[in-house]
Amino acid sequence: MFRREDEFVRWLRGRLGPSGSGVTLGIGDDAALMRPAPGRELILTSDWTIQDVHFRLKLHPPESVGHRALARAISDVAAMGGRPRWALVSLAISKRVDTAWVKRFYSGMARLARRLGVTIVGGDTSVVAGAITIDVSLVGDVVTGSGIRRQGALIGDHIFVSGTLGLSALGLELLEARSTANYRKVPRALRTHLYPEPQCALGEMLSRRKLATAMMDISDGLSLDLARLCRASGVGARIRETAIPVPAVAATSSPPLALALHGGEDYQLLFTVPTKIAKKVPAQFHDVALHHIGEIEKGRAVRIVRATGRAELLIPSGFDHFRKKRM
Amino acid sequence: MFRREDEFVRWLRGRLGPSGSGVTLGIGDDAALMRPAPGRELILTSDWTIQDVHFRLKLHPPESVGHRALARAISDVAAMGGRPRWALVSLAISKRVDTAWVKRFYSGMARLARRLGVTIVGGDTSVVAGAITIDVSLVGDVVTGSGIRRQGALIGDHIFVSGTLGLSALGLELLEARSTANYRKVPRALRTHLYPEPQCALGEMLSRRKLATAMMDISDGLSLDLARLCRASGVGARIRETAIPVPAVAATSSPPLALALHGGEDYQLLFTVPTKIAKKVPAQFHDVALHHIGEIEKGRAVRIVRATGRAELLIPSGFDHFRKKRM
Numbered sequence A, B: 001m002f003r004r005e006d007e008f009v010r011w012l013r014g015r016l017g018p019s020g021s022g023v024t025l026g027i028g029d030d031a032a033l034m035r036p037a038p039g040r041e042l043i044l045t046s047d048w049t050i051q052d053v054h055f056r057l058k059l060h061p062p063e064s065v066g067h068r069a070l071a072r073a074i075s076d077v078a079a080m081g082g083r084p085r086w087a088l089v090s091l092a093i094s095k096r097v098d099t100a101w102v103k104r105f106y107s108g109m110a111r112l113a114r115r116l117g118v119t120i121v122g123g124d125t126s127v128v129a130g131a132i133t134i135d136v137s138l139v140g141d142v143v144t145g146s147g148i149r150r151q152g153a154l155i156g157d158h159i160f161v162s163g164t165l166g167l168s169a170l171g172l173e174l175l176e177a178r179s180t181a182n183y184r185k186v187p188r189a190l191r192t193h194l195y196p197e198p199q200c201a202l203g204e205m206l207s208r209r210k211l212a213t214a215m216m217d218i219s220d221g222l223s224l225d226l227a228r229l230c231r232a233s234g235v236g237a238r239i240r241e242t243a244i245p246v247p248a249v250a251a252t253s254s255p256p257l258a259l260a261l262h263g264g265e266d267y268q269l270l271f272t273v274p275t276k277i278a279k280k281v282p283a284q285f286h287d288v289a290l291h292h293i294g295e296i297e298k299g300r301a302v303r304i305v306r307a308t309g310r311a312e313l314l315i316p317s318g319f320d321h322f323r324k325k326r327m
Helices: A003-018 A060-076 A100-116 A167-176 A181-185 A189-194 A200-207 A223-231 A255-262 A275-280 B007-018 B062-078 B099-115 B169-178 B178-183 B187-194 B200-208 B222-234 B257-262 B275-280
Strands: A024-026 A032-034 A040-050 A083-094 A119-122 A124-127 A133-143 A157-161 A214-218 A235-239 A268-272 A288-297 A302-305 A312-313 B022-027 B030-033 B040-050 B081-092 B119-122 B125-128 B134-145 B157-160 B214-218 B236-241 B268-273 B289-297 B301-305 B311-313
Touching: A003 A124, A003 A288, A003 B040, A032 A083, A032 A119, A032 B301, A040 A060, A040 B081, A040 B119, A040 B134, A040 B257, A060 A083, A060 A100, A060 A133, A060 A189, A060 A200, A083 A100, A083 A200, A083 B007, A083 B040, A100 A119, A119 B040, A124 B040, A133 A200, A133 B040, A157 A255, A167 A189, A167 A255, A181 A189, A200 A268, A214 A223, A223 A235, A223 A268, A223 A302, A268 A275, A275 B030, A275 B134, A275 B275, B007 B099, B030 B081, B030 B119, B040 B062, B062 B099, B062 B134, B062 B187, B062 B200, B062 B214, B081 B099, B081 B200, B099 B119, B134 B200, B169 B187, B169 B257, B178 B187, B200 B268, B214 B222, B222 B236, B222 B257, B222 B268, B222 B301, B268 B275
Parallel strands: A083 A119, A083 A124, A235 A302, B081 B119, B081 B125, B236 B301
Antiparallel strands: A024 A032, A032 B040, A040 A133, A040 B030, A083 A133, A157 A268, A157 A288, A214 A268, A235 A288, A302 A312, B022 B030, B040 B134, B081 B134, B157 B268, B157 B289, B214 B268, B236 B289, B301 B311
8 A cells, every 4th residue: 555645646647637627726736727618508417336246356356446436426417418527536546455446446447538528637545444435526617597307397298318227237247157158158247347437428418418407327227216316306207118128138136127127337328308309319429329219198106008008107216325225 | 234325315405405515416326427627637536444454443432533534535636625525425234233323424524515615415324244434536626737736846845734733643543542631631632532623724825825845734644644745746855844733632641742743634734835925924814723844855864853852763663554543
């Protein structure tokens, strides 16, 4: 481990490189200084990444832990239609991990940051007896007045999701089963779990073209997150089972629909678009398919229309930090 | 404990009240939206507050834990000469604390936030098996180009500190000794330890009047923090033992000079002022005395001139998270 905090800060400053866009003063002072872009609002979010809650040392390589910790926060900014800009990374290191772990952690995080234009401008460090604990705070920005909220979905709006849902949960199942044969069959699942890709470009496009009335990222599972979007908007929803983009699965894993409905951590986007302009939503944006899965309805209920044609209440059963541990 | 995360977020939104200055969207969405003030740079900082590292359940009431967690971050913004504006509070709650603890924690934090004009706009929550862990990220702002750094102290500059140093360390000693008789003798020590006051008004005044060439807050002890300021500025320093504002102590506590030099957590400001304008620094600002304790010198050494007139090297021995635990 680094012998002194100052030594660690110097290493980090060297590792994460010089200032990025808009940064007046980066790592190493009491605080960082940044220049906001004119005509834009700030977006502010933070996300925990805690050992044995959000990752396990035995399953997740340090690069993945760093990547996922930052990706969670970037995805929140993408869900507002914004671009991510500056991050603070607070790391409480367990006494049981070595310097190599810390270096690989920052390496995975820095790679994603560089690719998506994020500068790590500061944070705090501590050494703890217990679990490795990471908190990433992120500042993004968006054209003033263009931030897309959970609130705003209107009755009749089409409901869309991006990408394939349930891949991350499937990847975790494969990792837990040490199912190396299936790693080759469903490599996307493993990649999505270890290195999920926040949908910044898609979020920004939807904000710029003013297509979405409401949006959020799917971090805790479609069933729970759709219920949250509906509650924030004061509406209900009806989605079609057959329209949900489910993953191709291995024989031993959970049913694809269960993975897609309740899996979470894919960091895809869930958004609603008025019927009149729904045809402006492309079938694909960059490499990501966009799926029309249902409609916003009046009332409060979220229903799923089964393949048989029967409509049922969709019970939210994604991840909730107050009821159970994720892993 | 709150049964569901959404229930907790609703309680928090009610508790922390409606939006504050510049806030477009507060707690409860994927992220918060804020409008930056024109002509100002952003200041960004985050600080850990971890059970058994930064506080102990047996010594610190929950209101104090909330107050101190926010005060740490506010002090970083004060140290840049800025004003604090928006905070993200990430809380990983131990299973062993109840809802009452959480409510009192936020009550202590909210009181300080309100008084200093800070709006809590978001954060993340998790439940953990181990220590209560809090990370506060804070956005402040300062007139563009007016942020005061650790770097910038010039040879000959006068060195100032605000307030009395060592009060917080003394307060902790009294708490640890359960020295209730001395609580009454040195009530300031207890108050400073449990409810330290970040020096925002002073920091802003020094920035607005362009008095300070370098500044930082004294969080880890004068001996360590002065060494950091000198290293950042590439200079040395000489301070006078007799000029250091030490606390009045109880008979059983550590010597006052040791508390003042190595105590930390007073969140007073350390700053340097060119000789020519040093007389513009008032002896007192609001209720806080400002003390001229020495001068910046060439070289790298930090020396202390003892009461006998003999100059000695000042060995940094404040708090370093990588070497020992604070408590």
